[in-house]
Amino acid sequence: MNFTPNAKNSEFMITNAGLAQAERVLVSHENKQINGGSESNRYSNTKGLPLKNRPRRKKRSWSNEDALIGFFAGMSFILIFVVILLLHNQVQQSANVEVSHKDQHFEVPRLNNGYIGQISSDTIRPPRTNEEEEIDPNVVDTSPRYKHLQSKYDAIFPRRGPNKIAERRLLVKSLHKNEYHPIDFDNEANCPLHPSTDYPKAWKTMDIIANWNPDDTNPHPAIYQGICKFDFETDFEKIYNYRKAEVPFVIQNDPDVMWTVERWSHPQFMKDMLGSSNYRAEYSENNHFMYWMVGGGRKKKNKKYVRPEGWSQPTKNIRMTFDDWLDKANSTSSKTGIHDPHWYFRLIGCGGWKNCDKKSGEEFLFNELPFFYPRKSVYMVDPAEQKGIHCRFGMRGVIAENHYDGSRNVIALLNGERRYILNHPNQCQKLALYPLGHPSGRHSSIDWSDPDYDKHPEFTESLGNEIVLQAGDVLYLPTYWFHYIISLETNFQCNTRSGISSDYSQDLSDCGFAQVVRAQKKIVF
Numbered sequence: 001m002n003f004t005p006n007a008k009n010s011e012f013m014i015t016n017a018g019l020a021q022a023e024r025v026l027v028s029h030e031n032k033q034i035n036g037g038s039e040s041n042r043y044s045n046t047k048g049l050p051l052k053n054r055p056r057r058k059k060r061s062w063s064n065e066d067a068l069i070g071f072f073a074g075m076s077f078i079l080i081f082v083v084i085l086l087l088h089n090q091v092q093q094s095a096n097v098e099v100s101h102k103d104q105h106f107e108v109p110r111l112n113n114g115y116i117g118q119i120s121s122d123t124i125r126p127p128r129t130n131e132e133e134e135i136d137p138n139v140v141d142t143s144p145r146y147k148h149l150q151s152k153y154d155a156i157f158p159r160r161g162p163n164k165i166a167e168r169r170l171l172v173k174s175l176h177k178n179e180y181h182p183i184d185f186d187n188e189a190n191c192p193l194h195p196s197t198d199y200p201k202a203w204k205t206m207d208i209i210a211n212w213n214p215d216d217t218n219p220h221p222a223i224y225q226g227i228c229k230f231d232f233e234t235d236f237e238k239i240y241n242y243r244k245a246e247v248p249f250v251i252q253n254d255p256d257v258m259w260t261v262e263r264w265s266h267p268q269f270m271k272d273m274l275g276s277s278n279y280r281a282e283y284s285e286n287n288h289f290m291y292w293m294v295g296g297g298r299k300k301k302n303k304k305y306v307r308p309e310g311w312s313q314p315t316k317n318i319r320m321t322f323d324d325w326l327d328k329a330n331s332t333s334s335k336t337g338i339h340d341p342h343w344y345f346r347l348i349g350c351g352g353w354k355n356c357d358k359k360s361g362e363e364f365l366f367n368e369l370p371f372f373y374p375r376k377s378v379y380m381v382d383p384a385e386q387k388g389i390h391c392r393f394g395m396r397g398v399i400a401e402n403h404y405d406g407s408r409n410v411i412a413l414l415n416g417e418r419r420y421i422l423n424h425p426n427q428c429q430k431l432a433l434y435p436l437g438h439p440s441g442r443h444s445s446i447d448w449s450d451p452d453y454d455k456h457p458e459f460t461e462s463l464g465n466e467i468v469l470q471a472g473d474v475l476y477l478p479t480y481w482f483h484y485i486i487s488l489e490t491n492f493q494c495n496t497r498s499g500i501s502s503d504y505s506q507d508l509s510d511c512g513f514a515q516v517v518r519a520q521k522k523i524v525f
Contacts, residue, residue: 139351139374141364149272150367157263159256168258172472175265178417180468182225183211191228194241200248200422201226202463206451208421212466215287215338215449217396217488226465227422229473239378246478246503248422250467251378254474256371257412261471263368264414264492270322273364278319280346280360287338287397288447290314292439305439314440320345329395329490338397338449345393347494353388365389365494369412371474372496379410379474382499391494394418394487402431402444402484404508406516407497409477413469416491420475421448423464423482425504428511430462431482436515448484469493480504 158164185201203224212220227247230239232254242249251257263269282289292313293305325345328336336342349365350356351374366373366389374383385407394416404425423431431444446456453460468488469475477483479501505517 135373136352139363140366141362146273146364146367152272153263153266153269156266157259159259165255165258168255168262169253171265172253172258172261175261175415175471178219178468178470179221180219180223180225181221183222185225187229191230191238193238195245195247200228200424200465202424202465204460205421205423205427205448205462205464206453206460208464208466209448209451212419213449214399214419214421214484214486215397217486219488223468224464224466227467236378243378243381243476246501248475248477248481250469251474251476252472254371254472257414257474258472260369260371260412261414265471270492273368274322276321276323278321279362280348281318281320281325282344282346283316283318284314284342284344286340287342288314288399288401288449289342289344290401290440290443291403294439305441306437308438311439315344325393325395326490329393336395336397342395342398344395344398347391347393349389349391351386351388353386356388361388362391365391369494371412372410372494379476379496380498381408381501385497385499387497389494389496391492394485394491394493396487396489398487399449400485401440402446402448402482403442404428404480404482405477405497406442406479407500408479409481409495409497411469411475411477411493411495413471413473413475414492414494415471417471417488418469418491418493419466419486419488420469421464421466421484421486422477423462423484425480425482425507425511427462427464427482428507428513430458432456432459433511435512442513442516444482444484478503480508 190196190199190201203226208224211222211224227249228238228242229250229252230236230242232239232251239249239251292315294307294313295305320343322345325343328343329345347362347365348356348360349363350358350361351363351366369389371377371379372389374380374386376383380386387407402421402423432446434440434443434445446452446459451459464482467475481504508514508517
Protein backbone atom coordinates (compact mmCIF):
# COMPACT_ATOMS: atom_id res chain seq x y z
CA MET A 1 0.00 0.00 0.00
CA ASN A 2 1.50 3.38 -1.05
CA PHE A 3 0.93 6.51 1.04
CA THR A 4 2.22 9.98 0.00
CA PRO A 5 2.49 12.92 2.38
CA ASN A 6 0.37 16.03 1.84
CA ALA A 7 2.52 19.02 2.18
CA LYS A 8 -0.33 21.29 2.98
CA ASN A 9 -1.62 19.54 6.07
CA SER A 10 1.03 16.90 6.71
CA GLU A 11 -1.55 14.07 6.60
CA PHE A 12 -1.29 10.81 4.77
CA MET A 13 -3.54 10.46 1.69
CA ILE A 14 -4.57 7.11 0.19
CA THR A 15 -3.90 6.99 -3.52
CA ASN A 16 -6.05 5.04 -5.95
CA ALA A 17 -3.37 2.41 -6.28
CA GLY A 18 -3.17 2.08 -2.51
CA LEU A 19 -6.93 1.69 -2.21
CA ALA A 20 -6.96 -1.05 -4.82
CA GLN A 21 -4.21 -2.83 -3.00
CA ALA A 22 -6.12 -2.56 0.28
CA GLU A 23 -9.20 -4.07 -1.31
CA ARG A 24 -7.17 -6.98 -2.60
CA VAL A 25 -5.81 -7.55 0.88
CA LEU A 26 -9.33 -7.55 2.36
CA VAL A 27 -10.65 -9.99 -0.20
CA SER A 28 -7.75 -12.29 0.48
CA HIS A 29 -8.34 -11.96 4.21
CA GLU A 30 -12.07 -12.78 3.86
CA ASN A 31 -11.26 -15.88 1.89
CA LYS A 32 -9.03 -16.99 4.71
CA GLN A 33 -11.81 -16.40 7.21
CA ILE A 34 -14.25 -18.45 5.13
CA ASN A 35 -11.73 -21.25 5.00
CA GLY A 36 -11.31 -21.45 8.75
CA GLY A 37 -10.73 -18.06 10.27
CA SER A 38 -12.90 -16.66 13.07
CA GLU A 39 -15.41 -13.85 12.79
CA SER A 40 -13.55 -11.83 15.39
CA ASN A 41 -10.24 -12.16 13.55
CA ARG A 42 -11.87 -11.12 10.32
CA TYR A 43 -12.77 -7.72 11.65
CA SER A 44 -9.85 -7.26 14.00
CA ASN A 45 -7.42 -7.20 11.08
CA THR A 46 -9.07 -4.05 9.68
CA LYS A 47 -8.56 -1.82 12.69
CA GLY A 48 -6.02 0.27 10.83
CA LEU A 49 -8.59 1.38 8.28
CA PRO A 50 -10.86 4.39 8.66
CA LEU A 51 -14.38 3.46 9.79
CA LYS A 52 -15.97 4.26 6.47
CA ASN A 53 -13.68 1.87 4.68
CA ARG A 54 -13.93 -1.03 7.11
CA PRO A 55 -16.09 -3.99 6.00
CA ARG A 56 -19.57 -3.96 7.59
CA ARG A 57 -21.05 -6.94 9.38
CA LYS A 58 -23.78 -8.41 7.24
CA LYS A 59 -27.26 -8.84 8.78
CA ARG A 60 -28.40 -12.44 8.78
CA SER A 61 -31.42 -12.99 6.53
CA TRP A 62 -34.12 -15.72 7.04
CA SER A 63 -34.07 -18.38 4.38
CA ASN A 64 -37.17 -20.44 3.39
CA GLU A 65 -35.76 -23.31 5.44
CA ASP A 66 -35.50 -21.10 8.53
CA ALA A 67 -39.08 -19.88 8.10
CA LEU A 68 -40.36 -23.45 7.80
CA ILE A 69 -38.53 -24.53 10.93
CA GLY A 70 -39.96 -21.55 12.84
CA PHE A 71 -43.49 -22.33 11.66
CA PHE A 72 -43.33 -25.94 12.81
CA ALA A 73 -41.77 -24.94 16.13
CA GLY A 74 -44.64 -22.51 16.78
CA MET A 75 -47.29 -25.04 15.83
CA SER A 76 -45.68 -27.65 18.07
CA PHE A 77 -45.77 -25.25 21.00
CA ILE A 78 -49.47 -24.52 20.41
CA LEU A 79 -50.27 -28.23 20.09
CA ILE A 80 -48.45 -29.07 23.32
CA PHE A 81 -50.27 -26.25 25.11
CA VAL A 82 -53.68 -27.50 23.90
CA VAL A 83 -52.90 -31.09 24.97
CA ILE A 84 -51.79 -29.94 28.43
CA LEU A 85 -54.96 -27.84 28.78
CA LEU A 86 -57.19 -30.77 27.82
CA LEU A 87 -55.43 -33.12 30.22
CA HIS A 88 -55.74 -30.55 32.99
CA ASN A 89 -59.48 -30.17 32.39
CA GLN A 90 -59.94 -33.94 32.38
CA VAL A 91 -58.07 -34.38 35.66
CA GLN A 92 -59.95 -31.45 37.17
CA GLN A 93 -63.29 -32.95 36.13
CA SER A 94 -62.38 -36.35 37.58
CA ALA A 95 -61.26 -34.79 40.84
CA ASN A 96 -64.27 -32.54 41.12
CA VAL A 97 -66.46 -34.94 43.05
CA GLU A 98 -68.45 -32.22 44.73
CA VAL A 99 -70.50 -30.99 41.77
CA SER A 100 -73.66 -28.92 41.65
CA HIS A 101 -76.73 -30.27 43.44
CA LYS A 102 -79.13 -27.93 41.70
CA ASP A 103 -81.98 -29.45 39.73
CA GLN A 104 -80.53 -28.50 36.37
CA HIS A 105 -78.51 -31.61 35.60
CA PHE A 106 -79.11 -35.33 35.44
CA GLU A 107 -75.99 -37.04 36.73
CA VAL A 108 -74.61 -40.54 36.32
CA PRO A 109 -71.94 -42.35 38.32
CA ARG A 110 -68.25 -42.44 37.54
CA LEU A 111 -67.48 -46.10 37.81
CA ASN A 112 -63.99 -45.57 39.20
CA ASN A 113 -64.95 -43.71 42.34
CA GLY A 114 -68.68 -43.75 42.86
CA TYR A 115 -69.27 -40.11 42.02
CA ILE A 116 -70.96 -38.53 39.11
CA GLY A 117 -70.74 -36.02 36.31
CA GLN A 118 -73.39 -33.92 34.60
CA ILE A 119 -74.98 -35.13 31.37
CA SER A 120 -78.60 -34.04 31.12
CA SER A 121 -81.56 -32.37 32.79
CA ASP A 122 -82.35 -33.68 36.28
CA THR A 123 -80.05 -33.90 39.27
CA ILE A 124 -80.51 -37.19 41.07
CA ARG A 125 -77.14 -37.65 42.68
CA PRO A 126 -76.99 -38.33 46.40
CA PRO A 127 -76.00 -35.28 48.40
CA ARG A 128 -72.40 -35.12 49.58
CA THR A 129 -72.25 -33.06 52.74
CA ASN A 130 -68.69 -32.55 53.92
CA GLU A 131 -66.43 -29.74 54.99
CA GLU A 132 -66.26 -28.31 51.45
CA GLU A 133 -70.02 -27.92 51.05
CA GLU A 134 -72.29 -25.26 52.43
CA ILE A 135 -74.68 -26.75 54.97
CA ASP A 136 -77.36 -25.07 57.00
CA PRO A 137 -76.31 -24.92 60.67
CA ASN A 138 -80.00 -24.94 61.58
CA VAL A 139 -80.33 -28.42 60.09
CA VAL A 140 -77.30 -30.28 61.44
CA ASP A 141 -75.96 -30.76 64.97
CA THR A 142 -73.33 -28.12 65.78
CA SER A 143 -73.10 -28.79 69.52
CA PRO A 144 -69.62 -29.14 71.09
CA ARG A 145 -70.54 -32.59 72.36
CA TYR A 146 -71.38 -33.89 68.91
CA LYS A 147 -68.34 -32.23 67.32
CA HIS A 148 -66.14 -34.02 69.84
CA LEU A 149 -67.71 -37.39 69.06
CA GLN A 150 -67.68 -36.66 65.36
CA SER A 151 -63.93 -35.99 65.44
CA LYS A 152 -63.37 -39.18 67.41
CA TYR A 153 -65.20 -41.40 64.94
CA ASP A 154 -64.02 -39.53 61.85
CA ALA A 155 -60.50 -40.48 62.91
CA ILE A 156 -61.55 -44.13 63.14
CA PHE A 157 -63.79 -44.12 60.05
CA PRO A 158 -62.67 -41.37 57.64
CA ARG A 159 -65.31 -40.68 55.04
CA ARG A 160 -62.93 -40.48 52.10
CA GLY A 161 -59.69 -42.25 51.35
CA PRO A 162 -57.92 -44.70 49.03
CA ASN A 163 -59.81 -47.97 48.54
CA LYS A 164 -62.48 -46.95 51.07
CA ILE A 165 -65.37 -47.85 48.76
CA ALA A 166 -63.98 -51.32 48.07
CA GLU A 167 -63.26 -51.87 51.76
CA ARG A 168 -66.77 -50.83 52.77
CA ARG A 169 -68.31 -53.11 50.17
CA LEU A 170 -66.54 -56.01 51.82
CA LEU A 171 -67.62 -54.84 55.27
CA VAL A 172 -71.27 -54.52 54.27
CA LYS A 173 -71.19 -57.91 52.61
CA SER A 174 -69.77 -59.43 55.80
CA LEU A 175 -72.77 -58.06 57.73
CA HIS A 176 -75.20 -59.96 55.50
CA LYS A 177 -75.63 -63.15 57.47
CA ASN A 178 -78.24 -64.76 55.22
CA GLU A 179 -78.85 -65.19 51.50
CA TYR A 180 -82.30 -64.88 49.95
CA HIS A 181 -83.24 -66.11 46.48
CA PRO A 182 -86.29 -65.01 44.46
CA ILE A 183 -88.76 -67.80 43.74
CA ASP A 184 -89.64 -66.62 40.24
CA PHE A 185 -87.86 -63.35 39.57
CA ASP A 186 -84.61 -62.51 37.78
CA ASN A 187 -82.91 -59.25 38.71
CA GLU A 188 -81.52 -58.91 35.17
CA ALA A 189 -84.34 -60.17 32.96
CA ASN A 190 -87.08 -58.51 35.04
CA CYS A 191 -85.21 -55.23 35.50
CA PRO A 192 -84.68 -53.61 32.08
CA LEU A 193 -83.61 -49.99 31.58
CA HIS A 194 -87.22 -48.83 32.00
CA PRO A 195 -89.83 -50.64 34.15
CA SER A 196 -92.32 -52.76 32.25
CA THR A 197 -96.04 -52.13 32.49
CA ASP A 198 -96.49 -55.17 34.75
CA TYR A 199 -93.68 -54.20 37.14
CA PRO A 200 -93.36 -55.06 39.96
CA LYS A 201 -94.12 -58.72 39.82
CA ALA A 202 -96.80 -59.83 42.29
CA TRP A 203 -98.23 -62.98 43.80
CA LYS A 204 -101.16 -63.65 46.10
CA THR A 205 -100.49 -62.23 49.54
CA MET A 206 -101.85 -65.39 51.13
CA ASP A 207 -99.16 -67.42 49.32
CA ILE A 208 -96.44 -65.06 50.55
CA ILE A 209 -97.42 -65.36 54.20
CA ALA A 210 -98.11 -69.11 53.86
CA ASN A 211 -94.56 -69.58 52.57
CA TRP A 212 -93.11 -67.55 55.45
CA ASN A 213 -95.37 -66.65 58.35
CA PRO A 214 -94.67 -63.14 59.68
CA ASP A 215 -94.29 -64.41 63.26
CA ASP A 216 -91.42 -66.63 62.12
CA THR A 217 -88.14 -64.70 62.15
CA ASN A 218 -85.96 -67.62 61.09
CA PRO A 219 -84.49 -67.04 57.61
CA HIS A 220 -86.35 -68.53 54.64
CA PRO A 221 -84.01 -68.57 51.63
CA ALA A 222 -86.76 -68.67 48.97
CA ILE A 223 -88.85 -65.48 48.89
CA TYR A 224 -91.41 -63.86 46.61
CA GLN A 225 -89.17 -60.97 45.60
CA GLY A 226 -90.86 -58.84 42.97
CA ILE A 227 -88.84 -55.59 42.91
CA CYS A 228 -85.40 -54.80 41.51
CA LYS A 229 -82.12 -54.29 43.31
CA PHE A 230 -79.86 -51.72 41.68
CA ASP A 231 -76.18 -51.04 42.26
CA PHE A 232 -75.58 -47.36 42.97
CA GLU A 233 -72.53 -47.16 40.72
CA THR A 234 -73.43 -49.35 37.75
CA ASP A 235 -77.25 -49.04 37.56
CA PHE A 236 -77.71 -45.34 38.09
CA GLU A 237 -79.66 -44.76 34.90
CA LYS A 238 -82.09 -47.50 35.88
CA ILE A 239 -82.44 -45.94 39.33
CA TYR A 240 -83.40 -42.64 37.74
CA ASN A 241 -85.90 -44.24 35.35
CA TYR A 242 -87.64 -46.33 38.01
CA ARG A 243 -87.83 -43.42 40.42
CA LYS A 244 -89.27 -41.23 37.69
CA ALA A 245 -91.87 -43.94 37.04
CA GLU A 246 -92.72 -43.91 40.78
CA VAL A 247 -92.30 -47.64 41.36
CA PRO A 248 -90.51 -49.35 44.29
CA PHE A 249 -86.91 -50.60 44.04
CA VAL A 250 -83.82 -51.07 46.20
CA ILE A 251 -80.48 -49.23 45.93
CA GLN A 252 -77.31 -50.98 47.09
CA ASN A 253 -73.66 -49.96 47.53
CA ASP A 254 -74.08 -46.20 47.89
CA PRO A 255 -70.70 -45.08 49.32
CA ASP A 256 -72.29 -42.65 51.78
CA VAL A 257 -74.79 -45.21 53.06
CA MET A 258 -71.98 -47.72 53.51
CA TRP A 259 -70.01 -45.11 55.46
CA THR A 260 -72.92 -44.74 57.90
CA VAL A 261 -73.29 -48.53 58.17
CA GLU A 262 -69.60 -48.78 59.05
CA ARG A 263 -69.88 -46.21 61.85
CA TRP A 264 -73.18 -47.44 63.26
CA SER A 265 -71.96 -51.02 63.32
CA HIS A 266 -69.28 -50.10 65.83
CA PRO A 267 -70.54 -51.48 69.19
CA GLN A 268 -69.71 -48.29 71.08
CA PHE A 269 -70.86 -45.72 68.50
CA MET A 270 -74.57 -45.46 69.34
CA LYS A 271 -73.88 -45.69 73.07
CA ASP A 272 -71.55 -42.70 72.80
CA MET A 273 -73.97 -40.73 70.65
CA LEU A 274 -77.07 -41.28 72.78
CA GLY A 275 -75.53 -41.52 76.21
CA SER A 276 -77.85 -41.94 79.20
CA SER A 277 -80.67 -39.66 77.98
CA ASN A 278 -84.22 -40.89 77.55
CA TYR A 279 -85.65 -41.11 74.02
CA ARG A 280 -88.99 -41.86 72.42
CA ALA A 281 -90.07 -45.48 72.31
CA GLU A 282 -93.21 -47.55 71.83
CA TYR A 283 -94.25 -50.45 73.97
CA SER A 284 -96.52 -53.34 72.99
CA GLU A 285 -97.67 -56.31 75.03
CA ASN A 286 -96.89 -58.55 72.06
CA ASN A 287 -94.83 -58.32 68.87
CA HIS A 288 -97.45 -56.39 66.85
CA PHE A 289 -97.32 -52.58 66.56
CA MET A 290 -99.93 -50.35 64.98
CA TYR A 291 -99.93 -46.58 64.75
CA TRP A 292 -102.89 -44.82 66.35
CA MET A 293 -104.10 -41.33 67.20
CA VAL A 294 -107.06 -40.18 69.31
CA GLY A 295 -108.35 -36.59 69.24
CA GLY A 296 -107.37 -33.79 66.90
CA GLY A 297 -103.69 -33.68 67.61
CA ARG A 298 -101.25 -30.92 66.77
CA LYS A 299 -100.65 -32.21 63.24
CA LYS A 300 -104.30 -32.91 62.45
CA LYS A 301 -106.02 -29.70 63.51
CA ASN A 302 -109.07 -30.20 61.32
CA LYS A 303 -109.40 -33.93 61.84
CA LYS A 304 -111.00 -35.78 64.75
CA TYR A 305 -110.14 -39.37 65.49
CA VAL A 306 -113.08 -40.98 67.27
CA ARG A 307 -112.47 -43.72 69.82
CA PRO A 308 -114.62 -46.66 68.66
CA GLU A 309 -116.61 -48.59 71.22
CA GLY A 310 -114.52 -51.36 72.73
CA TRP A 311 -111.30 -50.05 71.15
CA SER A 312 -108.12 -49.86 73.20
CA GLN A 313 -104.82 -48.39 72.13
CA PRO A 314 -102.53 -51.09 70.72
CA THR A 315 -99.28 -49.55 72.01
CA LYS A 316 -98.00 -47.09 74.60
CA ASN A 317 -95.67 -44.18 74.00
CA ILE A 318 -92.85 -44.19 76.54
CA ARG A 319 -89.30 -42.91 76.99
CA MET A 320 -86.22 -45.03 77.65
CA THR A 321 -82.44 -45.01 77.28
CA PHE A 322 -80.72 -46.68 74.37
CA ASP A 323 -78.87 -49.04 76.70
CA ASP A 324 -82.16 -50.12 78.28
CA TRP A 325 -83.71 -50.80 74.89
CA LEU A 326 -80.60 -52.65 73.66
CA ASP A 327 -80.66 -54.94 76.71
CA LYS A 328 -84.27 -55.82 75.98
CA ALA A 329 -83.57 -56.26 72.26
CA ASN A 330 -80.68 -58.62 72.92
CA SER A 331 -82.90 -60.80 75.09
CA THR A 332 -85.30 -61.59 72.22
CA SER A 333 -82.88 -64.03 70.61
CA SER A 334 -83.56 -66.70 73.23
CA LYS A 335 -86.17 -65.59 75.78
CA THR A 336 -88.83 -63.32 74.27
CA GLY A 337 -91.75 -64.90 72.41
CA ILE A 338 -94.33 -63.30 70.14
CA HIS A 339 -96.77 -62.90 73.05
CA ASP A 340 -94.20 -61.19 75.29
CA PRO A 341 -93.65 -57.43 75.56
CA HIS A 342 -91.67 -55.73 72.77
CA TRP A 343 -90.15 -52.27 72.45
CA TYR A 344 -89.65 -50.07 69.40
CA PHE A 345 -86.92 -47.40 69.88
CA ARG A 346 -87.24 -44.08 68.02
CA LEU A 347 -85.12 -41.09 67.05
CA ILE A 348 -86.27 -38.00 65.18
CA GLY A 349 -84.09 -35.39 63.51
CA CYS A 350 -86.21 -32.31 62.85
CA GLY A 351 -84.07 -30.39 60.35
CA GLY A 352 -86.25 -27.72 58.76
CA TRP A 353 -89.52 -29.38 59.80
CA LYS A 354 -91.48 -26.63 61.54
CA ASN A 355 -93.94 -28.92 63.35
CA CYS A 356 -91.13 -30.86 65.03
CA ASP A 357 -90.02 -30.29 68.61
CA LYS A 358 -86.36 -29.40 68.12
CA LYS A 359 -85.66 -29.41 71.83
CA SER A 360 -86.00 -33.16 71.82
CA GLY A 361 -84.83 -33.67 68.23
CA GLU A 362 -81.73 -35.69 67.41
CA GLU A 363 -80.19 -33.35 64.85
CA PHE A 364 -76.99 -35.38 64.60
CA LEU A 365 -78.94 -37.65 62.24
CA PHE A 366 -78.44 -35.09 59.47
CA ASN A 367 -74.68 -35.24 60.04
CA GLU A 368 -74.61 -39.02 60.18
CA LEU A 369 -76.95 -39.61 57.24
CA PRO A 370 -75.64 -37.15 54.61
CA PHE A 371 -77.64 -38.92 51.89
CA PHE A 372 -80.83 -37.66 53.62
CA TYR A 373 -79.66 -34.05 53.80
CA PRO A 374 -82.42 -31.80 52.36
CA ARG A 375 -81.16 -31.14 48.83
CA LYS A 376 -82.04 -32.61 45.46
CA SER A 377 -80.86 -36.18 45.11
CA VAL A 378 -82.03 -39.63 44.12
CA TYR A 379 -83.47 -39.92 47.61
CA MET A 380 -84.85 -36.40 47.95
CA VAL A 381 -87.32 -35.61 45.16
CA ASP A 382 -88.72 -32.51 46.88
CA PRO A 383 -86.42 -31.42 49.73
CA ALA A 384 -88.71 -28.55 50.70
CA GLU A 385 -91.32 -31.13 51.73
CA GLN A 386 -89.00 -33.20 53.90
CA LYS A 387 -90.44 -33.90 57.34
CA GLY A 388 -87.30 -34.75 59.24
CA ILE A 389 -85.44 -38.03 59.55
CA HIS A 390 -87.20 -40.79 61.48
CA CYS A 391 -85.24 -43.74 62.84
CA ARG A 392 -86.79 -46.85 64.33
CA PHE A 393 -84.65 -49.48 65.97
CA GLY A 394 -86.44 -52.81 65.98
CA MET A 395 -85.91 -55.82 68.18
CA ARG A 396 -86.34 -59.29 66.75
CA GLY A 397 -89.98 -60.17 66.05
CA VAL A 398 -91.38 -56.61 66.00
CA ILE A 399 -94.10 -56.25 63.35
CA ALA A 400 -95.40 -52.94 61.99
CA GLU A 401 -98.88 -53.71 60.65
CA ASN A 402 -99.74 -53.18 56.98
CA HIS A 403 -100.38 -49.51 56.13
CA TYR A 404 -99.67 -46.82 53.54
CA ASP A 405 -97.88 -43.49 53.92
CA GLY A 406 -99.18 -40.29 52.36
CA SER A 407 -95.87 -39.30 50.73
CA ARG A 408 -92.77 -40.69 49.07
CA ASN A 409 -90.79 -42.76 51.54
CA VAL A 410 -87.10 -43.65 51.37
CA ILE A 411 -86.00 -46.30 53.86
CA ALA A 412 -82.36 -47.07 54.68
CA LEU A 413 -81.40 -50.13 56.70
CA LEU A 414 -78.17 -49.47 58.56
CA ASN A 415 -77.85 -52.62 60.63
CA GLY A 416 -79.55 -56.01 60.81
CA GLU A 417 -82.37 -57.33 58.61
CA ARG A 418 -85.97 -56.37 57.92
CA ARG A 419 -88.57 -58.06 55.77
CA TYR A 420 -91.04 -55.92 53.81
CA ILE A 421 -94.25 -57.23 52.23
CA LEU A 422 -95.46 -54.70 49.66
CA ASN A 423 -98.84 -54.15 48.04
CA HIS A 424 -99.70 -51.89 45.12
CA PRO A 425 -102.18 -49.10 45.99
CA ASN A 426 -104.67 -50.73 43.61
CA GLN A 427 -104.98 -53.54 46.18
CA CYS A 428 -106.46 -51.12 48.70
CA GLN A 429 -109.99 -52.50 48.60
CA LYS A 430 -108.75 -56.03 49.33
CA LEU A 431 -106.79 -55.18 52.49
CA ALA A 432 -109.69 -54.45 54.88
CA LEU A 433 -108.41 -51.03 55.98
CA TYR A 434 -109.69 -49.19 59.02
CA PRO A 435 -111.68 -46.22 57.69
CA LEU A 436 -110.96 -42.52 57.98
CA GLY A 437 -111.63 -41.26 61.48
CA HIS A 438 -110.55 -44.51 63.10
CA PRO A 439 -107.52 -44.09 65.42
CA SER A 440 -105.61 -46.49 63.16
CA GLY A 441 -107.09 -45.39 59.84
CA ARG A 442 -105.09 -46.38 56.72
CA HIS A 443 -103.95 -49.62 58.46
CA SER A 444 -105.15 -53.11 57.60
CA SER A 445 -107.46 -54.57 60.23
CA ILE A 446 -106.31 -58.11 59.39
CA ASP A 447 -103.83 -60.01 61.54
CA TRP A 448 -101.47 -61.17 58.81
CA SER A 449 -99.84 -63.66 61.16
CA ASP A 450 -103.20 -65.44 61.50
CA PRO A 451 -105.58 -64.10 58.85
CA ASP A 452 -109.31 -64.85 59.08
CA TYR A 453 -110.19 -65.60 55.47
CA ASP A 454 -113.81 -66.29 56.32
CA LYS A 455 -114.20 -62.80 57.76
CA HIS A 456 -112.16 -61.18 54.97
CA PRO A 457 -112.54 -63.30 51.82
CA GLU A 458 -111.35 -60.37 49.68
CA PHE A 459 -107.91 -60.69 51.26
CA THR A 460 -107.41 -64.03 49.48
CA GLU A 461 -107.38 -62.13 46.17
CA SER A 462 -104.90 -59.44 47.19
CA LEU A 463 -101.53 -59.38 45.43
CA GLY A 464 -98.12 -58.41 46.73
CA ASN A 465 -94.43 -59.23 46.89
CA GLU A 466 -91.65 -59.16 49.46
CA ILE A 467 -88.07 -58.04 49.93
CA VAL A 468 -85.55 -58.54 52.75
CA LEU A 469 -83.52 -55.41 53.41
CA GLN A 470 -80.00 -55.90 54.75
CA ALA A 471 -77.43 -53.42 56.02
CA GLY A 472 -76.69 -50.83 53.33
CA ASP A 473 -79.94 -51.35 51.38
CA VAL A 474 -82.20 -48.36 50.61
CA LEU A 475 -85.83 -48.94 49.61
CA TYR A 476 -87.62 -46.34 47.48
CA LEU A 477 -91.35 -46.55 48.25
CA PRO A 478 -93.72 -44.31 46.27
CA THR A 479 -96.70 -42.48 47.73
CA TYR A 480 -99.57 -44.68 48.97
CA TRP A 481 -97.74 -48.00 48.57
CA PHE A 482 -98.68 -50.47 51.31
CA HIS A 483 -95.98 -52.10 53.41
CA TYR A 484 -95.90 -54.65 56.21
CA ILE A 485 -92.64 -54.79 58.18
CA ILE A 486 -91.04 -57.61 60.18
CA SER A 487 -87.81 -57.17 62.14
CA LEU A 488 -85.89 -60.41 61.58
CA GLU A 489 -83.25 -59.40 64.14
CA THR A 490 -82.09 -56.32 66.03
CA ASN A 491 -81.83 -53.59 63.42
CA PHE A 492 -81.39 -49.86 62.81
CA GLN A 493 -83.65 -48.32 60.17
CA CYS A 494 -84.03 -44.65 59.17
CA ASN A 495 -86.39 -43.10 56.66
CA THR A 496 -87.33 -39.71 55.29
CA ARG A 497 -90.10 -38.24 53.13
CA SER A 498 -89.83 -35.94 50.13
CA GLY A 499 -93.18 -34.76 48.86
CA ILE A 500 -96.23 -36.37 47.32
CA SER A 501 -96.83 -37.86 43.90
CA SER A 502 -100.31 -38.21 42.45
CA ASP A 503 -99.64 -41.38 40.43
CA TYR A 504 -101.79 -43.54 42.70
CA SER A 505 -104.32 -41.00 43.95
CA GLN A 506 -107.21 -42.59 42.09
CA ASP A 507 -106.52 -45.96 43.72
CA LEU A 508 -106.87 -44.38 47.17
CA SER A 509 -109.97 -42.42 46.15
CA ASP A 510 -111.65 -45.60 44.94
CA CYS A 511 -110.87 -47.15 48.31
CA GLY A 512 -112.72 -44.52 50.34
CA PHE A 513 -109.79 -42.19 51.04
CA ALA A 514 -110.68 -39.42 48.61
CA GLN A 515 -110.60 -36.91 51.45
CA VAL A 516 -106.98 -37.80 52.15
CA VAL A 517 -106.09 -37.44 48.50
CA ARG A 518 -107.80 -34.06 48.22
CA ALA A 519 -106.19 -32.73 51.34
CA GLN A 520 -102.79 -34.16 50.39
CA LYS A 521 -102.02 -34.61 54.06
CA LYS A 522 -98.87 -36.48 55.12
CA ILE A 523 -99.63 -39.03 57.79
CA VAL A 524 -96.57 -40.02 59.77
CA PHE A 525 -96.35 -43.62 61.00
